[in-house]
Amino acid sequence: MQDGHGERDVQDALLDYINARYAPEDSLLRDVLETARAEGLPSIQVSPALGKLLALLIHISGARRVLEIGTLAGYSTLWMGRAIPQAGSLISLEVEPRHANIARRFIAQAGLDDRVEVRLGPALETLQLLTDELQFDMAFIDADKENYPRYLDWALRLVRPGGLIVADNVLRGGDVLEAGATDASTKATQTYNDRVAADPRLEAIVLFTRNGTGGVDGVSVARVSDDVSVAAEQYYRE
Numbered sequence: 500m501q502d503g504h505g506e507r508d509v510q511d512a513l514l515d516y517i518n519a520r521y522a523p524e525d526s527l528l529r530d531v532l533e534t535a536r537a538e539g540l541p542s543i544q545v546s547p548a549l550g551k552l553l554a555l556l557i558h559i560s561g562a563r564r565v566l567e568i569g570t571l572a573g574y575s576t577l578w579m580g581r582a583i584p585q586a587g588s589l590i591s592l593e594v595e596p597r598h599a600n601i602a603r604r605f606i607a608q609a610g611l612d613d614r615v616e617v618r619l620g621p622a623l624e625t626l627q628l629l630t631d632e633l634q635f636d637m638a639f640i641d642a643d644k645e646n647y648p649r650y651l652d653w654a655l656r657l658v659r660p661g662g663l664i665v666a667d668n669v670l671r672g673g674d675v676l677e678a679g680a681t682d683a684s685t686k687a688t689q690t691y692n693d694r695v696a697a698d699p700r701l702e703a704i705v706l707f708t709r710n711g712t713g714g715v716d717g718v719s720v721a722r723v724s725d726d727v728s729v730a731a732e733q734y735y736r737e
């Protein structure tokens with residue numbers, strides 16, 4: 500470490516190093532961020548590195564049908580939408596009309612409106628309308644933290660065996676370490692992590708990330724078991 504550089508400076512510089520080499524943004528992705536800022540949306544989208552990880556997970560797993568909960572301006576939506584095949588589909592759920600409209604504009608600009616769709620409404624309501632549709636290969640949970648355990652329940656119903664359940668912000672600047680936490684978002688995130696870790700149907704890990712303000716956070720990556728005995732055991736327990 501160089502003189503005069505704290506640990507945080509080095510981490511910031513290393514993140515820039517990773518993003519610049521491994522996850523460069525094109526003009527459209529930069530335009531999304533600029534528009535979101537100009538329109539006063541919170542700057543809480545995934546980092547370029549996490550956007551790239553989501554794209555990479557889609558390519559590695561061969562995911563064709565993806566579900567996103569929490570669109571914002573469509574930044575993560577574009578990273579994932581660009582990674583799915585033309586015959587694939589991405590459904591992103593968003594409660595704020597203003598956010599959804601900005602995202603839709605960029606989805607069209609990216610030429611992805613044949614495969615990417617933003618559905619407006621509280622996710623717990625729009626999720627209920629998805630049960631008749633085909634199963635998903637991957638779900639990305641990134642909306643209101645209080646509902647993460649409920650979103651996990653939905654993801655377990657909607658994602659096929661062998662599919663992925665990914666969730667942003669599962670470490671929350673270290674808040675999850677707090678025993679006896681009273682904050683609803685913190686408690687729900689703790690429940691999410693404990694359940695994912697303990698569920699015999701899931702094989703999972705958390706990777707460290709940094710949020711927009713430089714705080715430490717994490718992304719949870721879980722694979723739903725395609726072991727029929729695990730699936731059957733679950734079936735008979737329910």
Ligand code: SAH
Binds near residue numbers: 576
């Ligand atoms: N995935 C985005 C960031 C999402 S921020 C990206 O990385 O680019 C969280 C989003 O979830 C916000 O746009 C917020 O309006 C939305 N949200 C919050 N509560 C919600 C709910 N109950 N249903 C659907 N969306 C919700």
Ligand code: DHB
Binds near residue numbers: 543545641710712
């Ligand atoms: C924050 C960051 C996020 O990625 C998110 O989805 C919600 C909130 C935050 O830093 O406050």
Ligand code: MG
Binds near residue numbers: 544545641667
């Ligand atoms: Mg997030």
